[in-house]
Amino acid sequence: MKVLILGSGVVGTTSAYYLAKAGHEVTVVDRQPAAAMETSFANAGQLSYGYSSPWAGPGIPLKALKWLMMRYRPFVIWPRPDARLGWWLAQMLANCNEDAYRLNKGRMVRIAEYAREQLIALRAETGIAYDDRQRGTVQLFRTQAQLDHVGDDTAVLGQYEVPFEVLDVAGCVAREPALAAVSGKFVGGLYLPEDETGDVHQFTQRLAKLCEGLGVTFRYGTTIRRLTVEGGQVSGVETDAGLLTADRYVVALGSYSPALLRPLGMNLPVYPVKGYSITVPVTDEAAAPVSTVMDETYKVAITRLGDRIRVGGTAELAGFSSTLRAPRQRTLEFSVGDLFPRGGDLTKAKFWTGLRPMTPDGTPIVGATPLPNLFTNTGHGTLGWTMACGSGRVLADLVSGRAPEIPSGDFALSRYSRDGVVGRQAQAA
Template identity: 40%
Template sequence: MRVCVLGGGVIGVSTAYALARDGHEVTLVERHADVARETSHANGGQLSYSYVAPLADPSVLPKLPQWLFSRDAALRFVPRLDPHQWRWCAAFLRACTRARSRATTAELLGLGFLSQRLMHEVVEREALSFDYVRNGKLVVYRDQEGFEGARHQAEYQAKLGCVQRALDGAACVALEPALAHIGGEIVGGIHTPGEEAADCDQFTRCLARAAQRDGVNLQLATEFSGLRTKGLRVLAAQTSQGDIEADAFVVCLGFQSQPMLASLGVHVPVYPLKGYSLTLPNANAQGAPRVSVTDAHHKVVYAPLGERLRIAGMVDLTGMNPHADDARIALLTRQARETFPNAGDYDAIQTWTGMRPATPDSKPVIGATHFRNLWLNTGHGALGFTLALGSAQLLADLLAERELPIDGDAFAPGR
């Protein structure tokens, strides 16, 4: 089958790779001169297979006033005269129930464990170089209430197959000595030894080369403008290099999926959550963490990538503007300095801003639309790198009408 994949981020490239390995003739369309130039370029770097609990949870409701009125909040919401933003927010609030949060956690863990298994297979099969380490993850808490909530969550996830353990503050510092500077503030942490870290940009580019060896045609520097349809079939993707005809089309365009598909009457509940990252080059071996660390208080993640340290955080629900807010970058830098002051030369940091394509319930949208040959693989929020390979395999299985490794209905469009 001829398949056209739209979008060259980690989701699009993973999808093209999975489909090519199934024997399909795949063309991937990307507007930039290389893959992974936008949201996949400098994300947090943590492969958090066990940390997929949705943002929509009853515990967030008391925090809504802070999100509205504080510029320093980890999640900042700025209301817009945008019906799509308000529809997304209303759906998010409806998802903030304990029952839905628990069910979503179980579904995302299934997709996460599938992705982890596939990552191990890809690493074994392909000669990829992307600063990949199986270094575990430590989430540290500075307040007892947050730590107790995390312990209860870990107990629930243990029933679903997660291997995690709760540590007191001293044990957290013993596990990761670079935390000593804030050791007196840490009341406890959750350690997950099976978590991993890697450079998403390098992974995506290496996987794209592997996909090319499997026959994928990478059509780079090609602007996509729309889909030409007839009845309930897509005939071609309209691009700056001419129409691309195919038997099936897969949309992996992140937050841009929503406006593109809306013109076809396909509703995708995806809205951009702007995030920020810093990359600290030549990280100090003694002052930077070797374990992946998440500071739960500030909602900031730290991932060692070779000799670099990736620092990422913030969620801005502020509209479709992709440009960085300098005040948010400054805040993230200050929080990182306070947590790991000896990690390296903060004056040499590289900054990045990306638009995470999020759904209200935090689950990606994977599956068929009402068009007979139009498929979606989008809406992964901050978990695109973590869930990419599992999502691609699920999409390939659905297209091939094979038995599914997990419940596909949980991620179906229109669920």
């Protein structure tokens, strides 16, 4: 069967890999000159299986107001007329309750843990390397209130048998020895031993080469214009290089997926949440992180990638803006400089921004659509790298007509409504 995948980020490329392994003739289309050149280019670098959580949760609206007032704020909204943002925020607020949080986190952990198993198998089969480490993640709490609420997350981790350890200060230092120099700045942490780290750009580009070895064709530098529909199904994809056709189509365009599907009457609740990162060279091995430290107060991830430190964070609601804003860099530099003051050379920091495709409930939209030969694999938010192998394998099984190895019905667009269209507000937006 011929399958056309739209998008060559980590999600589109892993989808291509698993579809090719399933025996399909796969073509990947992307406007960029190579794989992983947009959101998958320089993310925070952690594979956060146990840390997979929805942003919407109890108390988040109040916390968001406090974050907006912080000097080094993890959350920023740029006031602008944007009906889709208002619609998306309303849906996110509707998920800020205990029942929704447990439901959403449960399915996010389900796909994340499956992704971990798939990546381990892929790595063993191919020998792919990407500055990867399997050393776990420390979620670092600067306040007692943060530590006191750790049970909110560990209850779900226990339900899905995800290993964890609640740490005191000494425990955090044992996992990340460089933190001994700043031990007065935190009160404890949560250790997730099965989390990993790695350079998603390296991984995706090297996986694309492996895909080519399996017969996958990558059509880079090709702009996608629209989907054509005939007889109740997709008949082709109009591009600046002409019409491309296949038997099955997969939309993996991240934040740009809704614009492609909206003319077909499908309103994906995916909004671009802008994130930033800096990459700095390691100057002192002993003073640098071993793996990933998640600074819970500033929502900043500090990750070791070979001889570099990747620092990622900030949620900025600014539409599709790609402007690099200096205050966001200062937040990242403050967090890493405060916790690892001698670890890296901030004067050589490389500053980057990307658009995370976020759903209001945190779960990606993976699976069938109202059109029988059209599928989606998008909306992973900050967890595209974490969930890519899991959602890619699930997507490949669904396209192939096989039942996935994990329950997947609640990943599809249909979870928002029976007919796959997200309410009247979506139509108006």
